[in-house]
Amino acid sequence: MKLLSPAISRFARLRYWHIEQWLRNPIATQREVLQDLVTHAQYTEIGRKYGLTNLFNISDFKKAIPIHTYEDIKPYIERLMQGEQNLLWNTPVYWFAKSSGTTSDKSKFIPITNESLTNCHYQASKDVLSLYYNFNPDSDLLTGKGLLIGGSHQLSSINDNARYGDLSAVLFQNLPVWANWIRTPELSIALMDEWETKIEAIAHNTIHENVSSISGVPTWTMVLLKRILEITGKQQIKEVWPNLELYLHGGVSFTPYKEQFIQLIGKEINFLNAYNASEGFFAAQNNIEDDGMLLFLEHGIFYEFMPIEEYGKTNPQTIGLKDVEIGKQYALVISTNGGLWRYLVGDTITFTSKHPFKINVSGRLKHYINAFGEEVIVDNTDKAIAIAAHNCNVVVNDYTAAPVYFTQNSNGAHEWLIEFEKQPDNLDAFIYELDCALKNINSDYEAKRHKDIALRMPIVQAVDKSVFANWLRSKGKLGGQHKVPRLSNERIYIDEIKTFIPRNDNNG
Numbered sequence: 001m002k003l004l005s006p007a008i009s010r011f012a013r014l015r016y017w018h019i020e021q022w023l024r025n026p027i028a029t030q031r032e033v034l035q036d037l038v039t040h041a042q043y044t045e046i047g048r049k050y051g052l053t054n055l056f057n058i059s060d061f062k063k064a065i066p067i068h069t070y071e072d073i074k075p076y077i078e079r080l081m082q083g084e085q086n087l088l089w090n091t092p093v094y095w096f097a098k099s100s101g102t103t104s105d106k107s108k109f110i111p112i113t114n115e116s117l118t119n120c121h122y123q124a125s126k127d128v129l130s131l132y133y134n135f136n137p138d139s140d141l142l143t144g145k146g147l148l149i150g151g152s153h154q155l156s157s158i159n160d161n162a163r164y165g166d167l168s169a170v171l172f173q174n175l176p177v178w179a180n181w182i183r184t185p186e187l188s189i190a191l192m193d194e195w196e197t198k199i200e201a202i203a204h205n206t207i208h209e210n211v212s213s214i215s216g217v218p219t220w221t222m223v224l225l226k227r228i229l230e231i232t233g234k235q236q237i238k239e240v241w242p243n244l245e246l247y248l249h250g251g252v253s254f255t256p257y258k259e260q261f262i263q264l265i266g267k268e269i270n271f272l273n274a275y276n277a278s279e280g281f282f283a284a285q286n287n288i289e290d291d292g293m294l295l296f297l298e299h300g301i302f303y304e305f306m307p308i309e310e311y312g313k314t315n316p317q318t319i320g321l322k323d324v325e326i327g328k329q330y331a332l333v334i335s336t337n338g339g340l341w342r343y344l345v346g347d348t349i350t351f352t353s354k355h356p357f358k359i360n361v362s363g364r365l366k367h368y369i370n371a372f373g374e375e376v377i378v379d380n381t382d383k384a385i386a387i388a389a390h391n392c393n394v395v396v397n398d399y400t401a402a403p404v405y406f407t408q409n410s411n412g413a414h415e416w417l418i419e420f421e422k423q424p425d426n427l428d429a430f431i432y433e434l435d436c437a438l439k440n441i442n443s444d445y446e447a448k449r450h451k452d453i454a455l456r457m458p459i460v461q462a463v464d465k466s467v468f469a470n471w472l473r474s475k476g477k478l479g480g481q482h483k484v485p486r487l488s489n490e491r492i493y494i495d496e497i498k499t500f501i502p503r504n505d506n507n508g
Contacts, residue, residue, distance in 0.1 A: 015130040022298040023356050027322055034058065034302040037335055040115075045087045046076065046341060058320065062304070067316060067333060067342045070108050076339075077109055081158050088339030089113050095174070096164035097278035110278040112170055116338035120299045121171060124281030127296065128274060131286040132246065136270070144212025144243045145184045148172075149202065149221055150191075165191075167278045184209050195220075195478045203227045211241040215274075217251035218261070219398065219483060225264050236266025248284075250274040251483065253361075253382040260395050260421065275361055279345055280336050283359055292358030300337030305330035308348060311365060326351050329377075331365055348377070367487045371403035372412050372454045374445040376438070378486045384437035385418075392430045395421035398468050400484050402494040404459060411452065416460040417497060419468055431460045463501055470500045 022029040038061070042052040050065045066072075076087045077096070085092050088111060095112040133139055150168025157163050165173070172190050180187065185205040192198040202224060214221060225237055234240050247261065247269060254273060261271070274284040275293055280301045283293035295303070304318035308329040318333050332345045346366070349359045363378035370376070381401060389396050397419040404413040416434075424430040435458055439446040448454040472478045485493050 015126065016134045019127055019130060023294075026297050026357055027320075029297045030302060030321060031058070033298065033300065034061065034335065037300070037302060037337060040090050040337065041088070041339070041341075043086070044090055044339075046339075050341075062318065062342075065342045067306075067318070067344055068340070069344050073340070073343070077111060080111055081109065081162055081164075083159055083161065088341070089115075089337070091115065092161075093339065094161050094163065095170050096158070096162065097167040097170050098164045099166070099278040108278070109164055110167075111339050112278075113338050115300055116280065116336060117171075117174055119337060120301065121167075121276070121281050124276070124284070124296050124299050127299075128248070128272070128284045131284065131294065132270075132272065135287055139245065140243070141212050141246060142182060144210040144241075145182055146213045146215060147185070147202075147206055147209075147211045148183050148190065149214070149216030149224060167276075184211065199224055199227055203231055207232060207240060209241075210243055212243045213246040213248065214244070215248040217483065218249050218254055218257040221247070221249070222257065222260065222264065222397075225261075229264070237264055238267035242267075244269060246270045246272065248272050248274055250276055253378065255382045255386045256389065256396050256399075258386075259390070275359075277345065277347075279334060279340060279343065280338065282332075282334075290352075290358070292352035292360060295357045295359055297357070302335040304333040304335075304342065305349075306333055306344070321357055324351050324354065324357075326354065329362060350379075363487070366489075367485055369401065369403055369414060369487050369489055371405065371489060372448050374442065374448045374455065376414075376442055376445055376487065380438060380442045380445070381486060383441055384434055387437040388430055388433035391433045392424045392426075393422075394424045394430065397421045397465070398484055400468075400486060400488070400494055400497060401458075402488045402491045411456055412454060413456045414458045415494060416458055417463050417467070417494060417501075418460060419463050419465055423462060427460065427462060431458055434458060434460070461501075463497075467497060467500045471497045474500075 038047075038052045038055055041047040047053070055061045055064055073088070080087055080093050081096060091113055093111045093113055095117075096109040097112055099108045099110060129141075132141065148168070150166070150172060156165065164170075169191055172187060175183075185202050189198065189201045189205050192201060199220070207228060216224075228237065228240055229235070232240055237244065244265065244267070247265075249271065250273060254271065258271065262269075270288050272285040272288060273291070273293055275282045281296060281299065282301065283295045285291070286294045297303075304320065305324055306316050306318045308331060310316035310318070311331055324330065327350055329348050329350060332347050332349055334343050334345060335341050336343070346364055348362045348365060350362050352358045352360055360379070368375070368377045381399075385396050385399060399416060399418040401414050401416045404415050435449070439449060445455070468484045469478060472484065484497075488494065
């Protein structure tokens, strides 16, 4: 370990010159990526279907291949899982990342090829390290271990050759030997299935390690850190891991959690955001002073961007990097070395910079409230929650919101269920601050709130810490990347979650 860490550190620092090449030539880099993808897949079943051998430019590519949802490619994936090959990609597919998400009880199985493992997920992870070292040249990150808080699905066999698990399980299982020397906890714990037992095992297994970095979803990382403080009797994590210098987070907006993490850890620490999904490792922060995430352009993914107003059209139009606008909402469309072709991921993003290209995730195509023309997205509500929490000196752990529709006796509203770590002294004051923040952030919401004509004040209920966890448990989604849906334009989730509120607390 002592000999290995300096060698890896030197490699990570030297890699930065290569990153600079695609930063300087983003458009050309993306053209080369698409050409490589088409070359790989031209003689596959989907390649023959869409005539990939005859496609010589981006315009032809977009005309020939329609945009695909998961349901469109599901028949190919089911055949791959039964052992057929050369359907979406020209090298064997033996691994599948299981992704159940929060919008459906049905699972998605995303094919993972050797190319997507090596040239996308692992290469992007190494590039995050290179970017971090470039910004922090005096870092001692690799003198300690990286605590990786993965998901909660054991690997399962489909047949003699094919296996599936959540993305972290697939990545853990295929890590090179050297990578296991610089990570913790041990693999048997990292792959545990039952989340609550797993948290306990990770806590006891890592307390005495020299942890210098943590990677994981904020909600579950926070649960782990609090448990570690309970076990050790310490007041702050810096007393347990004095060399901790980096927290790499993703999965949900970090905005509502940042202040609580600072209080929990109790020392100066770098926070970096990463955008890593089963479909690919798309982007990561390269500068702790800039919230935008650098879009990874040379990792086997060709990007298209669908203006949000195109979503739902029969033949939606997309644009490339050269035509994107800063601040505009786009749905992400990708073609990848995992065999996804013009695939609609389901996330919405905005560009924060074009030199270099940087993005932020603003929400999900299906995670919004627009029952009254207010067009509220997750990015709006995350910011409003953070402002209200700061102004009222409270801490919010989690929340969900949905519309309350018009009745004969009242106009519409937004109903919120909020789990507070620290309860507000005056809930009405918190609701007022939340409403004001949303008005300031979203002009459509402000217009609909004018004189309570369309929308009245939000309806907010503080819920016990067990409520969201019990709902997730009932869905088999407790832990890992699974999370409570922040927003929904329907009441299915919020009405289900309300059934888990203890009767004496359920006044809504």
